[in-house]
Amino acid sequence: MTNRTETFTDSKHFRLNQVAEGVYAAISVPGTGSVGNAAIIDLGDSTLVVDTFTTIEAAEDLQAAAIELTGKPVSYVINTHWHSDHTSGNQVFIPGAQIISTSITREIMATFGKDRLARHLADPEPIYRAMDELDEKIQQETDEKLKREMQWENASDSEYMNMLPNLVYTLPTITFDGQMTIHGSSRTVQLITYGGGHTQSDAFLYLPEEKIAVMGDLVLSKHHPVMMYANPNAWLNILERVEALGVETIIPGHGEVCSMKELHEVKGYINDIVALVAEAVHSKKSIDDLVVPQAYQDWYFTTYFKSNLKRVYDWITESPGSTPFNREKE
Ligand SMILES: [Zn+2]
Known part of the structure:
Protein backbone atom coordinates (compact mmCIF):
# COMPACT_ATOMS: atom_id res chain seq x y z
CA MET A 1 0.00 0.00 0.00
CA THR A 2 1.53 3.33 -1.01
CA ASN A 3 1.12 6.06 1.51
CA ARG A 4 -0.20 8.85 -0.66
CA THR A 5 -0.22 11.32 2.23
CA GLU A 6 3.48 11.75 1.47
CA THR A 7 2.72 13.20 -1.96
CA PHE A 8 0.47 15.99 -0.64
CA THR A 9 2.28 19.24 0.03
CA ASP A 10 1.34 19.94 3.59
CA SER A 11 -1.20 22.54 4.59
CA LYS A 12 -0.42 24.87 7.49
CA HIS A 13 -3.96 24.13 8.73
CA PHE A 14 -3.83 20.33 9.16
CA ARG A 15 -1.73 17.18 9.11
CA LEU A 16 -2.92 14.17 7.13
CA ASN A 17 -3.08 10.79 8.83
CA GLN A 18 -3.90 7.76 6.68
CA VAL A 19 -6.22 5.56 8.74
CA ALA A 20 -6.87 2.88 6.10
CA GLU A 21 -6.51 2.55 2.34
CA GLY A 22 -8.44 5.54 0.98
CA VAL A 23 -9.38 6.90 4.42
CA TYR A 24 -7.55 9.96 5.72
CA ALA A 25 -7.93 12.08 8.83
CA ALA A 26 -7.08 15.79 8.44
CA ILE A 27 -5.96 16.65 11.97
CA SER A 28 -6.17 20.32 12.88
CA VAL A 29 -2.97 22.23 13.58
CA PRO A 30 -3.78 24.42 16.61
CA GLY A 31 -3.95 28.19 16.08
CA THR A 32 -4.80 27.98 12.37
CA GLY A 33 -7.98 28.25 10.28
CA SER A 34 -9.04 24.63 10.75
CA VAL A 35 -9.85 24.39 14.50
CA GLY A 36 -11.82 21.15 14.02
CA ASN A 37 -10.68 17.96 12.31
CA ALA A 38 -11.95 16.76 8.92
CA ALA A 39 -11.74 13.50 6.97
CA ILE A 40 -11.30 12.48 3.33
CA ILE A 41 -12.76 9.18 2.11
CA ASP A 42 -12.25 7.60 -1.30
CA LEU A 43 -15.44 5.77 -2.26
CA GLY A 44 -13.96 4.43 -5.49
CA ASP A 45 -16.02 6.28 -8.09
CA SER A 46 -16.44 9.37 -5.90
CA THR A 47 -14.84 11.24 -3.01
CA LEU A 48 -16.40 12.27 0.28
CA VAL A 49 -15.25 14.83 2.82
CA VAL A 50 -16.44 15.07 6.43
CA ASP A 51 -16.60 18.63 7.86
CA THR A 52 -15.07 21.74 6.30
CA PHE A 53 -13.05 23.67 8.94
CA THR A 54 -13.37 27.30 10.09
CA THR A 55 -11.94 29.26 7.16
CA ILE A 56 -12.19 29.25 3.39
CA GLU A 57 -8.41 28.91 3.07
CA ALA A 58 -8.30 25.81 5.27
CA ALA A 59 -11.20 24.31 3.29
CA GLU A 60 -9.41 25.04 0.01
CA ASP A 61 -6.41 23.10 1.31
CA LEU A 62 -8.74 20.25 2.31
CA GLN A 63 -10.21 20.19 -1.17
CA ALA A 64 -6.72 20.20 -2.73
CA ALA A 65 -5.68 17.32 -0.48
CA ALA A 66 -8.83 15.34 -1.38
CA ILE A 67 -8.18 15.75 -5.10
CA GLU A 68 -4.50 14.92 -4.70
CA LEU A 69 -5.13 11.81 -2.58
CA THR A 70 -8.09 10.33 -4.46
CA GLY A 71 -7.60 11.72 -7.96
CA LYS A 72 -11.21 12.90 -8.05
CA PRO A 73 -13.19 16.03 -7.21
CA VAL A 74 -15.25 15.98 -4.01
CA SER A 75 -18.82 14.73 -4.64
CA TYR A 76 -20.12 14.60 -1.05
CA VAL A 77 -19.54 16.82 1.98
CA ILE A 78 -20.93 15.81 5.36
CA ASN A 79 -21.57 18.39 8.10
CA THR A 80 -21.57 16.44 11.37
CA HIS A 81 -23.17 19.40 13.19
CA TRP A 82 -23.69 23.15 12.77
CA HIS A 83 -20.67 24.56 14.65
CA SER A 84 -18.61 26.93 12.52
CA ASP A 85 -15.38 24.92 12.78
CA HIS A 86 -17.19 22.08 10.97
CA THR A 87 -19.19 24.05 8.38
CA SER A 88 -17.63 27.43 7.49
CA GLY A 89 -15.66 26.02 4.55
CA ASN A 90 -18.76 24.60 2.81
CA GLN A 91 -18.74 27.17 0.00
CA VAL A 92 -15.46 25.81 -1.37
CA PHE A 93 -17.13 22.54 -2.40
CA ILE A 94 -20.05 23.95 -4.42
CA PRO A 95 -21.04 23.56 -7.13
CA GLY A 96 -19.85 20.03 -7.61
CA ALA A 97 -20.57 18.48 -4.25
CA GLN A 98 -23.78 17.75 -2.42
CA ILE A 99 -23.60 18.90 1.20
CA ILE A 100 -25.35 16.52 3.58
CA SER A 101 -26.50 17.03 7.18
CA THR A 102 -29.40 16.07 9.41
CA SER A 103 -32.56 18.10 8.80
CA ILE A 104 -32.26 19.71 12.25
CA THR A 105 -28.66 20.77 11.63
CA ARG A 106 -29.69 22.41 8.35
CA GLU A 107 -32.61 24.15 10.08
CA ILE A 108 -30.30 25.57 12.79
CA MET A 109 -27.82 26.75 10.14
CA ALA A 110 -30.60 28.36 8.08
CA THR A 111 -31.88 30.32 11.08
CA PHE A 112 -29.57 30.78 14.06
CA GLY A 113 -26.31 30.16 12.18
CA LYS A 114 -27.13 32.59 9.41
CA ASP A 115 -28.40 35.27 11.83
CA ARG A 116 -25.33 34.93 14.00
CA LEU A 117 -23.05 35.43 11.02
CA ALA A 118 -25.04 38.51 9.98
CA ARG A 119 -24.55 39.89 13.51
CA HIS A 120 -20.80 39.23 13.37
CA LEU A 121 -20.59 41.05 10.04
CA LEU A 167 -17.75 34.00 3.69
CA VAL A 168 -20.80 32.86 1.74
CA TYR A 169 -22.82 30.95 4.32
CA THR A 170 -23.57 27.70 2.51
CA LEU A 171 -26.34 25.38 3.66
CA PRO A 172 -26.54 21.62 3.21
CA THR A 173 -28.32 20.53 0.01
CA ILE A 174 -29.45 17.08 1.18
CA THR A 175 -30.81 16.23 4.62
CA PHE A 176 -31.53 12.98 6.39
CA ASP A 177 -32.99 11.75 9.66
CA GLY A 178 -32.02 8.47 11.26
CA GLN A 179 -29.70 6.88 8.76
CA MET A 180 -28.52 7.26 5.18
CA THR A 181 -26.17 5.05 3.18
CA ILE A 182 -23.88 6.07 0.33
CA HIS A 183 -22.83 3.17 -1.88
CA GLY A 184 -19.55 3.91 -3.63
CA SER A 185 -17.98 1.49 -6.09
CA SER A 186 -15.31 0.44 -3.60
CA ARG A 187 -16.89 1.13 -0.20
CA THR A 188 -20.12 1.86 1.57
CA VAL A 189 -20.49 4.53 4.23
CA GLN A 190 -23.34 4.99 6.68
CA LEU A 191 -24.39 8.42 7.95
CA ILE A 192 -26.04 7.98 11.32
CA THR A 193 -27.73 10.29 13.81
CA TYR A 194 -28.98 9.22 17.22
CA GLY A 195 -30.28 12.74 17.89
CA GLY A 196 -28.45 15.58 19.60
CA GLY A 197 -25.99 15.43 22.53
CA HIS A 198 -23.07 17.77 21.82
CA THR A 199 -25.47 20.02 19.88
CA GLN A 200 -29.18 19.81 19.10
CA SER A 201 -28.39 17.31 16.34
CA ASP A 202 -25.18 15.34 15.83
CA ALA A 203 -24.37 12.97 12.99
CA PHE A 204 -21.41 10.69 12.47
CA LEU A 205 -20.06 8.57 9.67
CA TYR A 206 -19.50 4.83 10.00
CA LEU A 207 -17.51 2.57 7.71
CA PRO A 208 -18.82 -0.89 8.67
CA GLU A 209 -16.21 -2.89 6.72
CA GLU A 210 -13.26 -1.01 8.20
CA LYS A 211 -14.92 -0.38 11.59
CA ILE A 212 -13.88 3.28 11.38
CA ALA A 213 -16.14 6.07 12.70
CA VAL A 214 -15.78 9.80 12.01
CA MET A 215 -17.48 11.13 15.12
CA GLY A 216 -17.61 14.92 14.82
CA ASP A 217 -17.56 16.46 18.31
CA LEU A 218 -19.36 13.55 19.96
CA VAL A 219 -15.86 12.20 20.65
CA LEU A 220 -12.79 14.36 21.26
CA SER A 221 -9.36 12.95 22.01
CA LYS A 222 -7.53 14.55 24.97
CA HIS A 223 -9.62 17.72 24.63
CA HIS A 224 -12.35 18.89 27.02
CA PRO A 225 -15.64 17.96 25.30
CA VAL A 226 -17.50 21.17 24.45
CA MET A 227 -20.79 21.23 26.37
CA MET A 228 -21.94 24.75 25.47
CA TYR A 229 -25.04 23.47 23.68
CA ALA A 230 -25.04 20.01 25.19
CA ASN A 231 -27.62 17.75 26.68
CA PRO A 232 -25.43 15.54 28.90
CA ASN A 233 -27.88 12.64 29.23
CA ALA A 234 -28.65 12.55 25.53
CA TRP A 235 -24.92 12.66 24.76
CA LEU A 236 -24.25 9.68 27.04
CA ASN A 237 -27.13 7.75 25.45
CA ILE A 238 -25.71 8.39 21.98
CA LEU A 239 -22.27 7.13 23.01
CA GLU A 240 -23.84 4.01 24.50
CA ARG A 241 -25.55 3.29 21.20
CA VAL A 242 -22.24 3.83 19.37
CA GLU A 243 -20.70 1.20 21.65
CA ALA A 244 -23.00 -1.39 20.12
CA LEU A 245 -21.70 -0.79 16.57
CA GLY A 246 -18.31 -2.48 16.93
CA VAL A 247 -16.23 0.62 16.11
CA GLU A 248 -12.48 0.07 16.37
CA THR A 249 -10.94 3.31 15.07
CA ILE A 250 -12.27 6.83 15.68
CA ILE A 251 -11.47 10.05 13.85
CA PRO A 252 -12.52 12.53 16.57
CA GLY A 253 -13.73 16.12 16.12
CA HIS A 254 -10.61 17.44 17.85
CA GLY A 255 -7.37 15.67 18.75
CA GLU A 256 -5.54 12.66 17.30
CA VAL A 257 -7.02 9.54 15.71
CA CYS A 258 -8.09 7.29 18.58
CA SER A 259 -10.15 4.28 19.64
CA MET A 260 -13.10 3.34 21.87
CA LYS A 261 -10.87 4.13 24.87
CA GLU A 262 -11.27 7.85 24.12
CA LEU A 263 -15.05 7.44 23.65
CA HIS A 264 -15.13 5.93 27.14
CA GLU A 265 -13.04 8.84 28.44
CA VAL A 266 -15.60 11.30 27.04
CA LYS A 267 -18.36 9.39 28.86
CA GLY A 268 -16.29 9.56 32.04
CA TYR A 269 -15.75 13.29 31.59
CA ILE A 270 -19.46 14.06 31.12
CA ASN A 271 -20.35 11.94 34.15
CA ASP A 272 -17.62 13.64 36.20
CA ILE A 273 -18.75 17.16 35.26
CA VAL A 274 -22.37 16.36 36.09
CA ALA A 275 -21.31 14.80 39.42
CA LEU A 276 -19.06 17.78 40.31
CA VAL A 277 -21.83 20.29 39.62
CA ALA A 278 -24.50 18.19 41.36
CA GLU A 279 -22.28 17.95 44.44
CA ALA A 280 -21.63 21.72 44.41
CA VAL A 281 -25.37 22.43 44.11
CA HIS A 282 -26.14 19.93 46.88
CA SER A 283 -23.59 21.43 49.28
CA LYS A 284 -24.42 25.00 48.19
CA LYS A 285 -20.87 25.68 46.97
CA SER A 286 -20.01 27.89 44.02
CA ILE A 287 -19.05 26.15 40.79
CA ASP A 288 -16.50 28.97 40.31
CA ASP A 289 -14.32 27.30 42.94
CA LEU A 290 -14.12 23.99 41.08
CA VAL A 291 -10.78 23.18 39.45
CA VAL A 292 -9.98 20.85 36.56
CA PRO A 293 -9.74 17.29 37.96
CA GLN A 294 -6.29 15.68 37.81
CA ALA A 295 -7.35 13.24 35.07
CA TYR A 296 -8.06 16.08 32.63
CA GLN A 297 -5.23 18.50 33.43
CA ASP A 298 -3.23 17.56 30.34
CA TRP A 299 -6.28 17.85 28.03
CA TYR A 300 -6.63 20.82 25.69
CA PHE A 301 -9.58 23.26 25.42
CA THR A 302 -9.03 24.04 29.12
CA THR A 303 -11.04 27.25 28.82
CA TYR A 304 -14.16 25.16 28.11
CA PHE A 305 -14.03 23.57 31.57
CA LYS A 306 -15.64 26.63 33.23
CA SER A 307 -18.29 27.04 30.54
CA ASN A 308 -19.04 23.31 30.74
CA LEU A 309 -19.66 23.66 34.48
CA LYS A 310 -21.94 26.63 33.84
CA ARG A 311 -23.91 24.83 31.15
CA VAL A 312 -24.39 21.75 33.35
CA TYR A 313 -25.30 23.99 36.30
CA ASP A 314 -28.03 25.66 34.23
CA TRP A 315 -29.14 22.29 32.93
CA ILE A 316 -29.44 20.84 36.44
CA THR A 317 -30.99 23.85 38.14
CA GLU A 318 -33.24 25.27 35.43
CA SER A 319 -34.72 23.25 32.62
CA PRO A 320 -33.04 19.97 31.80
CA GLY A 321 -33.22 19.24 28.10
CA SER A 322 -33.50 22.85 26.97
CA THR A 323 -31.06 23.92 24.29
CA PRO A 324 -30.54 27.68 24.47
CA PHE A 325 -28.39 29.42 21.91
CA ASN A 326 -26.60 31.20 24.67
CA ARG A 327 -23.19 32.11 23.40
CA GLU A 328 -22.13 34.51 20.73
CA LYS A 329 -18.83 33.03 19.76
CA GLU A 330 -17.42 29.52 20.10
ZN1 LIG B 1 -18.80 21.27 17.87
Whole structure:
Protein backbone atom coordinates (compact mmCIF):
# COMPACT_ATOMS: atom_id res chain seq x y z
CA MET A 1 0.00 0.00 0.00
CA THR A 2 1.53 3.33 -1.01
CA ASN A 3 1.12 6.06 1.51
CA ARG A 4 -0.20 8.85 -0.66
CA THR A 5 -0.22 11.32 2.23
CA GLU A 6 3.48 11.75 1.47
CA THR A 7 2.72 13.20 -1.96
CA PHE A 8 0.47 15.99 -0.64
CA THR A 9 2.28 19.24 0.03
CA ASP A 10 1.34 19.94 3.59
CA SER A 11 -1.20 22.54 4.59
CA LYS A 12 -0.42 24.87 7.49
CA HIS A 13 -3.96 24.13 8.73
CA PHE A 14 -3.83 20.33 9.16
CA ARG A 15 -1.73 17.18 9.11
CA LEU A 16 -2.92 14.17 7.13
CA ASN A 17 -3.08 10.79 8.83
CA GLN A 18 -3.90 7.76 6.68
CA VAL A 19 -6.22 5.56 8.74
CA ALA A 20 -6.87 2.88 6.10
CA GLU A 21 -6.51 2.55 2.34
CA GLY A 22 -8.44 5.54 0.98
CA VAL A 23 -9.38 6.90 4.42
CA TYR A 24 -7.55 9.96 5.72
CA ALA A 25 -7.93 12.08 8.83
CA ALA A 26 -7.08 15.79 8.44
CA ILE A 27 -5.96 16.65 11.97
CA SER A 28 -6.17 20.32 12.88
CA VAL A 29 -2.97 22.23 13.58
CA PRO A 30 -3.78 24.42 16.61
CA GLY A 31 -3.95 28.19 16.08
CA THR A 32 -4.80 27.98 12.37
CA GLY A 33 -7.98 28.25 10.28
CA SER A 34 -9.04 24.63 10.75
CA VAL A 35 -9.85 24.39 14.50
CA GLY A 36 -11.82 21.15 14.02
CA ASN A 37 -10.68 17.96 12.31
CA ALA A 38 -11.95 16.76 8.92
CA ALA A 39 -11.74 13.50 6.97
CA ILE A 40 -11.30 12.48 3.33
CA ILE A 41 -12.76 9.18 2.11
CA ASP A 42 -12.25 7.60 -1.30
CA LEU A 43 -15.44 5.77 -2.26
CA GLY A 44 -13.96 4.43 -5.49
CA ASP A 45 -16.02 6.28 -8.09
CA SER A 46 -16.44 9.37 -5.90
CA THR A 47 -14.84 11.24 -3.01
CA LEU A 48 -16.40 12.27 0.28
CA VAL A 49 -15.25 14.83 2.82
CA VAL A 50 -16.44 15.07 6.43
CA ASP A 51 -16.60 18.63 7.86
CA THR A 52 -15.07 21.74 6.30
CA PHE A 53 -13.05 23.67 8.94
CA THR A 54 -13.37 27.30 10.09
CA THR A 55 -11.94 29.26 7.16
CA ILE A 56 -12.19 29.25 3.39
CA GLU A 57 -8.41 28.91 3.07
CA ALA A 58 -8.30 25.81 5.27
CA ALA A 59 -11.20 24.31 3.29
CA GLU A 60 -9.41 25.04 0.01
CA ASP A 61 -6.41 23.10 1.31
CA LEU A 62 -8.74 20.25 2.31
CA GLN A 63 -10.21 20.19 -1.17
CA ALA A 64 -6.72 20.20 -2.73
CA ALA A 65 -5.68 17.32 -0.48
CA ALA A 66 -8.83 15.34 -1.38
CA ILE A 67 -8.18 15.75 -5.10
CA GLU A 68 -4.50 14.92 -4.70
CA LEU A 69 -5.13 11.81 -2.58
CA THR A 70 -8.09 10.33 -4.46
CA GLY A 71 -7.60 11.72 -7.96
CA LYS A 72 -11.21 12.90 -8.05
CA PRO A 73 -13.19 16.03 -7.21
CA VAL A 74 -15.25 15.98 -4.01
CA SER A 75 -18.82 14.73 -4.64
CA TYR A 76 -20.12 14.60 -1.05
CA VAL A 77 -19.54 16.82 1.98
CA ILE A 78 -20.93 15.81 5.36
CA ASN A 79 -21.57 18.39 8.10
CA THR A 80 -21.57 16.44 11.37
CA HIS A 81 -23.17 19.40 13.19
CA TRP A 82 -23.69 23.15 12.77
CA HIS A 83 -20.67 24.56 14.65
CA SER A 84 -18.61 26.93 12.52
CA ASP A 85 -15.38 24.92 12.78
CA HIS A 86 -17.19 22.08 10.97
CA THR A 87 -19.19 24.05 8.38
CA SER A 88 -17.63 27.43 7.49
CA GLY A 89 -15.66 26.02 4.55
CA ASN A 90 -18.76 24.60 2.81
CA GLN A 91 -18.74 27.17 0.00
CA VAL A 92 -15.46 25.81 -1.37
CA PHE A 93 -17.13 22.54 -2.40
CA ILE A 94 -20.05 23.95 -4.42
CA PRO A 95 -21.04 23.56 -7.13
CA GLY A 96 -19.85 20.03 -7.61
CA ALA A 97 -20.57 18.48 -4.25
CA GLN A 98 -23.78 17.75 -2.42
CA ILE A 99 -23.60 18.90 1.20
CA ILE A 100 -25.35 16.52 3.58
CA SER A 101 -26.50 17.03 7.18
CA THR A 102 -29.40 16.07 9.41
CA SER A 103 -32.56 18.10 8.80
CA ILE A 104 -32.26 19.71 12.25
CA THR A 105 -28.66 20.77 11.63
CA ARG A 106 -29.69 22.41 8.35
CA GLU A 107 -32.61 24.15 10.08
CA ILE A 108 -30.30 25.57 12.79
CA MET A 109 -27.82 26.75 10.14
CA ALA A 110 -30.60 28.36 8.08
CA THR A 111 -31.88 30.32 11.08
CA PHE A 112 -29.57 30.78 14.06
CA GLY A 113 -26.31 30.16 12.18
CA LYS A 114 -27.13 32.59 9.41
CA ASP A 115 -28.40 35.27 11.83
CA ARG A 116 -25.33 34.93 14.00
CA LEU A 117 -23.05 35.43 11.02
CA ALA A 118 -25.04 38.51 9.98
CA ARG A 119 -24.55 39.89 13.51
CA HIS A 120 -20.80 39.23 13.37
CA LEU A 121 -20.59 41.05 10.04
CA ALA A 122 -22.77 43.99 11.10
CA ASP A 123 -21.01 44.46 14.41
CA PRO A 124 -17.65 42.68 14.74
CA GLU A 125 -16.59 44.90 17.67
CA PRO A 126 -17.64 42.53 20.50
CA ILE A 127 -15.48 39.80 19.00
CA TYR A 128 -12.48 42.09 18.60
CA ARG A 129 -13.01 43.27 22.19
CA ALA A 130 -13.06 39.67 23.43
CA MET A 131 -9.84 39.02 21.50
CA ASP A 132 -8.20 42.08 23.10
CA GLU A 133 -9.31 40.93 26.55
CA LEU A 134 -7.89 37.47 25.88
CA ASP A 135 -4.64 39.11 24.76
CA GLU A 136 -4.39 40.84 28.12
CA LYS A 137 -5.00 37.55 29.91
CA ILE A 138 -2.29 35.92 27.79
CA GLN A 139 0.23 38.57 28.91
CA GLN A 140 -0.51 37.82 32.55
CA GLU A 141 -0.86 34.03 32.37
CA THR A 142 1.99 32.14 34.02
CA ASP A 143 0.79 28.61 33.21
CA GLU A 144 2.56 27.78 29.93
CA LYS A 145 -0.03 25.26 28.69
CA LEU A 146 -2.95 27.59 29.32
CA LYS A 147 -1.05 30.48 27.76
CA ARG A 148 -0.37 28.45 24.60
CA GLU A 149 -4.02 27.38 24.36
CA MET A 150 -5.22 30.98 24.64
CA GLN A 151 -2.71 32.07 21.99
CA TRP A 152 -4.06 29.37 19.66
CA GLU A 153 -7.62 30.52 20.33
CA ASN A 154 -6.83 34.12 19.46
CA ALA A 155 -4.81 33.15 16.37
CA SER A 156 -7.72 31.05 15.04
CA ASP A 157 -10.25 33.77 15.86
CA SER A 158 -8.10 36.24 13.98
CA GLU A 159 -8.10 33.96 10.88
CA TYR A 160 -11.89 33.65 11.18
CA MET A 161 -12.39 37.43 11.41
CA ASN A 162 -10.06 38.07 8.45
CA MET A 163 -12.05 35.63 6.34
CA LEU A 164 -15.51 36.81 7.39
CA PRO A 165 -16.11 39.38 4.59
CA ASN A 166 -15.58 36.61 2.00
CA LEU A 167 -17.75 34.00 3.69
CA VAL A 168 -20.80 32.86 1.74
CA TYR A 169 -22.82 30.95 4.32
CA THR A 170 -23.57 27.70 2.51
CA LEU A 171 -26.34 25.38 3.66
CA PRO A 172 -26.54 21.62 3.21
CA THR A 173 -28.32 20.53 0.01
CA ILE A 174 -29.45 17.08 1.18
CA THR A 175 -30.81 16.23 4.62
CA PHE A 176 -31.53 12.98 6.39
CA ASP A 177 -32.99 11.75 9.66
CA GLY A 178 -32.02 8.47 11.26
CA GLN A 179 -29.70 6.88 8.76
CA MET A 180 -28.52 7.26 5.18
CA THR A 181 -26.17 5.05 3.18
CA ILE A 182 -23.88 6.07 0.33
CA HIS A 183 -22.83 3.17 -1.88
CA GLY A 184 -19.55 3.91 -3.63
CA SER A 185 -17.98 1.49 -6.09
CA SER A 186 -15.31 0.44 -3.60
CA ARG A 187 -16.89 1.13 -0.20
CA THR A 188 -20.12 1.86 1.57
CA VAL A 189 -20.49 4.53 4.23
CA GLN A 190 -23.34 4.99 6.68
CA LEU A 191 -24.39 8.42 7.95
CA ILE A 192 -26.04 7.98 11.32
CA THR A 193 -27.73 10.29 13.81
CA TYR A 194 -28.98 9.22 17.22
CA GLY A 195 -30.28 12.74 17.89
CA GLY A 196 -28.45 15.58 19.60
CA GLY A 197 -25.99 15.43 22.53
CA HIS A 198 -23.07 17.77 21.82
CA THR A 199 -25.47 20.02 19.88
CA GLN A 200 -29.18 19.81 19.10
CA SER A 201 -28.39 17.31 16.34
CA ASP A 202 -25.18 15.34 15.83
CA ALA A 203 -24.37 12.97 12.99
CA PHE A 204 -21.41 10.69 12.47
CA LEU A 205 -20.06 8.57 9.67
CA TYR A 206 -19.50 4.83 10.00
CA LEU A 207 -17.51 2.57 7.71
CA PRO A 208 -18.82 -0.89 8.67
CA GLU A 209 -16.21 -2.89 6.72
CA GLU A 210 -13.26 -1.01 8.20
CA LYS A 211 -14.92 -0.38 11.59
CA ILE A 212 -13.88 3.28 11.38
CA ALA A 213 -16.14 6.07 12.70
CA VAL A 214 -15.78 9.80 12.01
CA MET A 215 -17.48 11.13 15.12
CA GLY A 216 -17.61 14.92 14.82
CA ASP A 217 -17.56 16.46 18.31
CA LEU A 218 -19.36 13.55 19.96
CA VAL A 219 -15.86 12.20 20.65
CA LEU A 220 -12.79 14.36 21.26
CA SER A 221 -9.36 12.95 22.01
CA LYS A 222 -7.53 14.55 24.97
CA HIS A 223 -9.62 17.72 24.63
CA HIS A 224 -12.35 18.89 27.02
CA PRO A 225 -15.64 17.96 25.30
CA VAL A 226 -17.50 21.17 24.45
CA MET A 227 -20.79 21.23 26.37
CA MET A 228 -21.94 24.75 25.47
CA TYR A 229 -25.04 23.47 23.68
CA ALA A 230 -25.04 20.01 25.19
CA ASN A 231 -27.62 17.75 26.68
CA PRO A 232 -25.43 15.54 28.90
CA ASN A 233 -27.88 12.64 29.23
CA ALA A 234 -28.65 12.55 25.53
CA TRP A 235 -24.92 12.66 24.76
CA LEU A 236 -24.25 9.68 27.04
CA ASN A 237 -27.13 7.75 25.45
CA ILE A 238 -25.71 8.39 21.98
CA LEU A 239 -22.27 7.13 23.01
CA GLU A 240 -23.84 4.01 24.50
CA ARG A 241 -25.55 3.29 21.20
CA VAL A 242 -22.24 3.83 19.37
CA GLU A 243 -20.70 1.20 21.65
CA ALA A 244 -23.00 -1.39 20.12
CA LEU A 245 -21.70 -0.79 16.57
CA GLY A 246 -18.31 -2.48 16.93
CA VAL A 247 -16.23 0.62 16.11
CA GLU A 248 -12.48 0.07 16.37
CA THR A 249 -10.94 3.31 15.07
CA ILE A 250 -12.27 6.83 15.68
CA ILE A 251 -11.47 10.05 13.85
CA PRO A 252 -12.52 12.53 16.57
CA GLY A 253 -13.73 16.12 16.12
CA HIS A 254 -10.61 17.44 17.85
CA GLY A 255 -7.37 15.67 18.75
CA GLU A 256 -5.54 12.66 17.30
CA VAL A 257 -7.02 9.54 15.71
CA CYS A 258 -8.09 7.29 18.58
CA SER A 259 -10.15 4.28 19.64
CA MET A 260 -13.10 3.34 21.87
CA LYS A 261 -10.87 4.13 24.87
CA GLU A 262 -11.27 7.85 24.12
CA LEU A 263 -15.05 7.44 23.65
CA HIS A 264 -15.13 5.93 27.14
CA GLU A 265 -13.04 8.84 28.44
CA VAL A 266 -15.60 11.30 27.04
CA LYS A 267 -18.36 9.39 28.86
CA GLY A 268 -16.29 9.56 32.04
CA TYR A 269 -15.75 13.29 31.59
CA ILE A 270 -19.46 14.06 31.12
CA ASN A 271 -20.35 11.94 34.15
CA ASP A 272 -17.62 13.64 36.20
CA ILE A 273 -18.75 17.16 35.26
CA VAL A 274 -22.37 16.36 36.09
CA ALA A 275 -21.31 14.80 39.42
CA LEU A 276 -19.06 17.78 40.31
CA VAL A 277 -21.83 20.29 39.62
CA ALA A 278 -24.50 18.19 41.36
CA GLU A 279 -22.28 17.95 44.44
CA ALA A 280 -21.63 21.72 44.41
CA VAL A 281 -25.37 22.43 44.11
CA HIS A 282 -26.14 19.93 46.88
CA SER A 283 -23.59 21.43 49.28
CA LYS A 284 -24.42 25.00 48.19
CA LYS A 285 -20.87 25.68 46.97
CA SER A 286 -20.01 27.89 44.02
CA ILE A 287 -19.05 26.15 40.79
CA ASP A 288 -16.50 28.97 40.31
CA ASP A 289 -14.32 27.30 42.94
CA LEU A 290 -14.12 23.99 41.08
CA VAL A 291 -10.78 23.18 39.45
CA VAL A 292 -9.98 20.85 36.56
CA PRO A 293 -9.74 17.29 37.96
CA GLN A 294 -6.29 15.68 37.81
CA ALA A 295 -7.35 13.24 35.07
CA TYR A 296 -8.06 16.08 32.63
CA GLN A 297 -5.23 18.50 33.43
CA ASP A 298 -3.23 17.56 30.34
CA TRP A 299 -6.28 17.85 28.03
CA TYR A 300 -6.63 20.82 25.69
CA PHE A 301 -9.58 23.26 25.42
CA THR A 302 -9.03 24.04 29.12
CA THR A 303 -11.04 27.25 28.82
CA TYR A 304 -14.16 25.16 28.11
CA PHE A 305 -14.03 23.57 31.57
CA LYS A 306 -15.64 26.63 33.23
CA SER A 307 -18.29 27.04 30.54
CA ASN A 308 -19.04 23.31 30.74
CA LEU A 309 -19.66 23.66 34.48
CA LYS A 310 -21.94 26.63 33.84
CA ARG A 311 -23.91 24.83 31.15
CA VAL A 312 -24.39 21.75 33.35
CA TYR A 313 -25.30 23.99 36.30
CA ASP A 314 -28.03 25.66 34.23
CA TRP A 315 -29.14 22.29 32.93
CA ILE A 316 -29.44 20.84 36.44
CA THR A 317 -30.99 23.85 38.14
CA GLU A 318 -33.24 25.27 35.43
CA SER A 319 -34.72 23.25 32.62
CA PRO A 320 -33.04 19.97 31.80
CA GLY A 321 -33.22 19.24 28.10
CA SER A 322 -33.50 22.85 26.97
CA THR A 323 -31.06 23.92 24.29
CA PRO A 324 -30.54 27.68 24.47
CA PHE A 325 -28.39 29.42 21.91
CA ASN A 326 -26.60 31.20 24.67
CA ARG A 327 -23.19 32.11 23.40
CA GLU A 328 -22.13 34.51 20.73
CA LYS A 329 -18.83 33.03 19.76
CA GLU A 330 -17.42 29.52 20.10
ZN1 LIG B 1 -18.80 21.27 17.87
